[in-house]
Each structure stands twice: as C-alpha cells, then as structure tokens.
Amino acid sequence: MDFLIIYCHPYKKSFNHAILESVKSNLAHKHKSFKVIDLYQEQFNPIYDKEELRLFHTGKTHDPLVTTYLNYLREASAIIFITPLWWNSIPAMLKGFIDKVMKEGKGLSHTVSKTGIHGELTNIKHTYVLTTSTSPTFYVKLFLGNGIKRIFVNKTLKQLGMQDRHWIHFGGVTNSTQHQRIAYLTKINHYNFL
Numbered sequence: 001m002d003f004l005i006i007y008c009h010p011y012k013k014s015f016n017h018a019i020l021e022s023v024k025s026n027l028a029h030k031h032k033s034f035k036v037i038d039l040y041q042e043q044f045n046p047i048y049d050k051e052e053l054r055l056f057h058t059g060k061t062h063d064p065l066v067t068t069y070l071n072y073l074r075e076a077s078a079i080i081f082i083t084p085l086w087w088n089s090i091p092a093m094l095k096g097f098i099d100k101v102m103k104e105g106k107g108l109s110h111t112v113s114k115t116g117i118h119g120e121l122t123n124i125k126h127t128y129v130l131t132t133s134t135s136p137t138f139y140v141k142l143f144l145g146n147g148i149k150r151i152f153v154n155k156t157l158k159q160l161g162m163q164d165r166h167w168i169h170f171g172g173v174t175n176s177t178q179h180q181r182i183a184y185l186t187k188i189n190h191y192n193f194l
C-alpha cells in the first residue's frame with residue numbers, strides 16, 4: 001500500500017468529506033494504491049479503558065480494530081490525515097485513535113528509552129495533515145499558538161517516526177465562498193502527494 005488515509009468526520013456532506021473525495025481522486029489518477037480508515041464509519045471506539053491501559057506496555061490490545069489499524073500503519077509508505085479542528089485541536093475521535101493505536105514496543109509504533117520516545121513508523125516517508133476550521137488560518141497560526149503544526153505535526157507525529165511532515169489548512173470554512181471551496185478542492189485534486 002502506498003498511502004493510508006485516516007479520515008475523521010461523521011458527516012458525509014461536510015467539506016471534509018469533499019476533501020477526502022478529492023484526495024482519493026488525486027491518488028487514483030496517479031495510480032497510487034491507498035486504504036481509507038474512516039473512523040466514524042467503522043465505528044472506532046476512541047475510549048481508552050482500563051483493560052487497554054493494562055495491556056499498553058505489552059503492546060497488546062483487546063480492540064481488534066487497533067490491531068488492524070496498526071498493521072495498516074506498518075504497511076504504508078505515506079499517510080494523509082483529514083480532519084476538522086474542533087476547539088483549536090483535533091477531535092476526540094482522532095486523539096483516541098492516537099492514544100489507542102500507537103502501541104509501545106519494537107515493531108509497533110514506538111519504543112521508550114531513558115533518552116525519550118523513538119518512532120517505529122519510519123516506513124512512513126511522507127506525512128500530510130489536512131485540516132479545516134471555522135477560525136481563519138491566520139487566527140489559528142498567530143492567535144491560537146499554531147498548536148496543530150507545533151504539537152500534533154511536529155511533535156506527536158515526529159515522535160512516532162513519521163517523516164516529511166506537511167500541514168495543509170483551510171480556515172474560515174463557515175464564511176468561505178463556493179469559489180474558495182472549489183479552488184481549494186481543485187488544489188487538493190492536483191496536489192503532489194509524493
């Protein structure tokens with residue numbers, strides 16, 4: 001598999017879903033193989049319960065989707081996240097995906113030593129995070145501390161070993177015009193996902 005797409009939005013008529021369709025069209029046109037994890041459609045349970053926590057340091061899980069998703073991550077050479085920003089951060093569903101699926105252990109998502117966390121997902125050579133928000137992009141970057149790029153993209157995903165990380169954001173989605181949305185989707189449809 002070339003690309004793994006992790007899609008996090010519950011509504012099929014959302015702008016995020018239109019972005020997903022543009023990404024799929026782009027990759028299909030370029031004859032890239034891809035798999036979509038649709039977290040809401042697949043009814044992924046993001047809650048980290050006591051049993052999941054008990055199993056964490058063994059690298060095990062009691063949720064079969066966690067095993068499936070981690071296998072997909074280990075097989076992909078590139079990853080594309082598609083998600084809205086809700087209250088200045090990623091949705092709980094996507095946070096739960098990171099919490100539950102990223103398992104500690106050699107050959108899993110990361111290992112831990114006295115010097116820190118070492119990513120095991122170095123097979124992912126290209127990482128793209130596509131987000132939308134009601135807040136304008138300049139506001140997210142300048143007044144909200146640019147947390148998605150600073151923390152999620154450049155810290156969390158980096159710690160997991162994901163390389164060549166890019167953040168592509170469409171802000172002000174609520175007040176955007178149809179022309180602006182179409183222009184963005186056209187850009188995504190032709191974007192050079194390596």
